[in-house]
Amino acid sequence: MTAGVIGKAIRRKEDPALIQGKGLYTDDMKMAGMLHAAFVRSPFGKARIVGIDASAAMAIEGVHAVYTADDVRDLGPLLAQVAIGALRPLLADGVVNHVGEAVAMVVASDRYIAQDGTKAVDVDYEPLEAVVDLEDAASDRVIANDSNESNVIHVWEVGDADAVAAARASEGAIEVSVKMINQRLIPTAIEPRSALADYNAGYGSVTLYSSSQIPHAVAGAIGKTFGLTSNNVRVIAPEVGGGFGAKLNYYAEEALVTFASRELGSPVKWTETRREASVATIHGRGWVGTATIIGTSDGKILAYELDALSDMGAYTQNFTVAIPLLGQYVAPGQYDIPIHWKIGCVVTNAPTTDAYRGAGRPEAIFYLERIIDAFARQIGMDPADVRKKNFFEEFPAATAAGMLMDSGDYRANLDKLLELADYQGLRQKQEEARKEGRNIGIGLSTYVEVCGFGPSALAEGGFSWAAYGLPAAFNGSGLVRVNPDGTATVMIGTGPSGQGHETTWAQIVSDALGISVDNVQVRHGDTRDSPMGIGTFGSRSLAVDGSATAQAAEKVRTKAARVAAHMLEASPDDIEFADGGAHVAGSPDKTVTWAEIAEVSYQPHRLPEGMEGGMEANAVFSPANATWPFGSHLAVVEVDDTTGDVVLMDYFAMDDCGNVINPMIVDGQVHGGLAQGISQALFEHAIFDEDGNLLTGSLLDYPIPTAGDLPSFQLDRTTTPTDVNPMGVKGIGEAGTIGSAQTVVNAVIDAVAHMGVTHIDMPLRPKRVWQAIHRNGG
């Protein structure tokens, strides 16, 4: 082992290029003869397309083509993994069902002329009645997308309605029920999407650069759309400027630039504008529901119920309908309680929703942890004590959602959080501030996350990429190669967008082989080179692909030990690896360097008899279970009751993601997750008018937080390893988001409850907070 590589805050290998402006993102790519695409998009929530006249656009010098549904209909609709409900046509076919739906594609010699072309395409629309409000849509008063018979395209339900009824009827039962909105959000990676296709009819193959989290899946989907085998499609996700789930999709624009490149015989690039991103890239969240706790006055929870609707938008894409299912998996959170959980998936005239950081789990935990807080307030018990009274205490824990959580230590985690934040001290300060007329609030939440997908057997239940022509399970893969000069190259099938895989994976391989982190180069994101992987999402990369890489490194180590033993005339069992080479245990002077081992490995006549030349290994890893990270968060806010302004004074996060490879990177993931959850609580909301117009389509109207909006965060960890993978790691990408929105809301309610406020829907902008306070005569 190379001492101190695992668990060490090593600065990132990714950074030198990125801090010098040398990192290459999709829009940075240029090809000879490259053309530029831009899209004509619907200005209506729902309308019939009466006619499209592209003649004026075609007359513009530099416009090469204008394509409409007639040109691409035979390519079929956009593929989706969970194909429940109407799929999206590549270009609107006779009708548009949301603002921003692509109606025509203009291809021109540069991006300015392509934009000119879109302005010159004349589309004649006949507006139709749209439906945006979730409850209105669920009534089927108006059918949002006429390809569906009902707007409610699926209902997810789990738990035991009888147990809830029995709890409700039991003696001394106290019931607390709150209707709450978990609002629709726009993910807003700072890099808009971009795609560049080069279809080479001579080779019968296509190369597609795309700002994607799932290059392999996109390669499969492009192959299926265009009738190519997967080995004739090369998808490259170069540097990806943030994803957050929004780039975990096969998008129409990826297919359309490929189509245009095939038709025109030139590379074609499209890069989204920010306004376009707000309607063409998936949204997240968008739930309305009533949460109910039935319990007793001593804090015991007898049952939890959720009755909710989730907004799918106009068309089903990749995982759209499955997002609430991910929430269902964690519906009971950390609590050993009966539940009944039901959620309807509702089509509306709005952009498609899909996975946005947390994907169903932030929504699920929001409802649970908000209503637990309301219950604690109702019975006059400390919210920390209510939570502790209902925790799972023993593991593995079988939950009321039908899941088996392998490991956890919820009480120790919450206790450590309360100590970090000095909870009792905070409560005292809150009381003193109250006497001075200041409204300080303290909010708590716990969470569990389910991630690290996942078990190969999930493929039997539809969790594979079969719809994209890749019937591969959610495996992880890793290939470790020691090069003839003694450096290592690692190829992985993930699709990172800032998570530091090149560094973390180098630490894993360095630890196994004793090759320095500087001499380990990690490659990802190019389907031609990297082994089959399914990308980066659901906090899965380290637990699954990282584990595969650790196993591949172990195979290399085993072989290298035999080579070194042969060279040193020792037993392979006595070989140890450290400091760039191998030595015989107890004899540090009997050493060979990795360069020497590699040299022999690539000259097979010098190897032990019968041993194959080379020094590389591949591994595919499929875990037995998902992983179950958990944690608890605490927020301190101050609310100005004269203005409704909320100031987030302090934020404490105590997360448990199992073992940690690089604490710096893990903390960074938590920080970013917190910012997005806090921002849902305080700032962000995708607002539509009743006709389906997006009123928050630019960063001026859709305020993601600035540095001045957030405090520094106070983090610590507990460490409860899992045994479902060899490194005992769980995942940390989404934890911060899952834990935080309701923590902030709970804090704000705690600050203003003395004025009679029991709930305020997010985002807690000053106007809403002020109205809530003053509606109650405060």
Next chain:
Amino acid sequence: MQVSMTVNGRTRTADVEARTLLVHYLREQLNLTGTHVGCETSYCGACTVLVDGKATKSCTVLAVQAEGADVTTVEGLANGELHPVQEGFWERHGLQCGFCTPGMIMSAVALLNENDNPSEDEIRHGIEGNLCRCTGYHNIVRSIEYAAATMRGEDPPASQWKDES
């Protein structure tokens, strides 16, 4: 139209359409793709460059408006060795996806040129014109604190991470 300006110390002259934005001139004609485009409303700051020393959002400046100007992009910041702000971002994990980073670094350089010892609050407000979606800004603030100390010739504040092996 012909436009001439100094970019990263070199005089560059080219024919551009009058409507060409400075950011597109830099990225597409000069191939300086380190300056990024994250929006078109001058809000996200990914396109920030220095124009005559001032942090400027190059997505809302026409290339011809920069006639005769001295423009510095992120590619022109390192001078044989990394600029202290670049060093700070590397040392204190001030970036994840890296897309906002060039603009963020240029704004931080401009901030520290005006105030070599900013408080946390001054740093946070000083970079409000640059959006980051990955870091929650926590480590960007630490990175700028690191750079500020280095530029004053002082030891940077201690790292917040302890090894967990």
